[in-house]
Amino acid sequence: MLITICARGGSKGIPGKNIKELCGKPLIGYTISVAQAFKKKYKDVTIVLSTDSEEIVQVANDRGLLSGYRRPDHLAGDTVGKVDTIKDVLLWQEETDNCKYNYILDLDVTSPLRNLQDLIEAFEMIQKNAMAINLFSVSPASRSPYFNMVEQKENGFFAQVKQSESLIFTRQSAPKVYDMNASFYFYKRLFFELEYKGAITDRSIIYVVPHTCFDLDHPIDFEIMSFLMANNKLDFVL
Numbered sequence: 001m002l003i004t005i006c007a008r009g010g011s012k013g014i015p016g017k018n019i020k021e022l023c024g025k026p027l028i029g030y031t032i033s034v035a036q037a038f039k040k041k042y043k044d045v046t047i048v049l050s051t052d053s054e055e056i057v058q059v060a061n062d063r064g065l066l067s068g069y070r071r072p073d074h075l076a077g078d079t080v081g082k083v084d085t086i087k088d089v090l091l092w093q094e095e096t097d098n099c100k101y102n103y104i105l106d107l108d109v110t111s112p113l114r115n116l117q118d119l120i121e122a123f124e125m126i127q128k129n130a131m132a133i134n135l136f137s138v139s140p141a142s143r144s145p146y147f148n149m150v151e152q153k154e155n156g157f158f159a160q161v162k163q164s165e166s167l168i169f170t171r172q173s174a175p176k177v178y179d180m181n182a183s184f185y186f187y188k189r190l191f192f193e194l195e196y197k198g199a200i201t202d203r204s205i206i207y208v209v210p211h212t213c214f215d216l217d218h219p220i221d222f223e224i225m226s227f228l229m230a231n232n233k234l235d236f237v238l
Contacts, residue, residue: 009053
């Protein structure tokens with residue numbers, strides 16, 4: 001298996017967030033730690049860093065992650081899709097190691113609230129599902145496109161994003177929906193051979209994270225996560 005850790009040097013929402021300290025540890029350190037724990041359990045695992053920043057390379061080195069790959073400039077912009085980035089480092093690592101990896105696990109640096117048990121359970125899920133080509137982590141959604149999310153329709157008025165065959169008057173009676181929390185993604189090698197461009201496919205499955213899990217998009221997210229961790233308010237062991 002190949003574990004990819006992708007971390008660009010630039011960040012508009014939270015400057016330098018990939019190496020910004022979170023409770024005394026650089027943010028990327030949490031992802032490196034769980035990747036190393038996964039490697040210790042499964043043995044035949046390679047961890048690779050994809051970044052365009054030498055500063056991030058140095059911080060990763062200090063945490064025990066050494067990698068010779070450097071992300072090319074055409075994949076370093078903030079409009080580049082994550083799948084293209086993963087595929088590039090995957091092909092590079094396969095050429096370097098003269099092998100093909102059956103599974104790829106991508107760990108997102110900016111959504112670190114996951115632990116080894118989450119990864120083990122999710123890996124078992126995708127291994128058991130012969131038809132699935134990828135898996136991504138999700139959390140139960142607080143809002144529903146069937147009930148309390150609206151969009152403008154062709155007639156100019158607003159209504160639910162998705163319509164149901166029966167009228168829905170409570171969130172509890174709406175179909176279950178989930179938020180992608182961007183924490184981790186498992187891919188089978190076939191996913192990249194079929195040249196999918198996004199993680200949502202016609203053969204995707206999900207792992208519902210059974211505890212607090214969210215990604216860092218804005219400075220307030222960082223403050224909230226810092227508070228939860230510093231005051232032992234997480235509902236799981238990180």
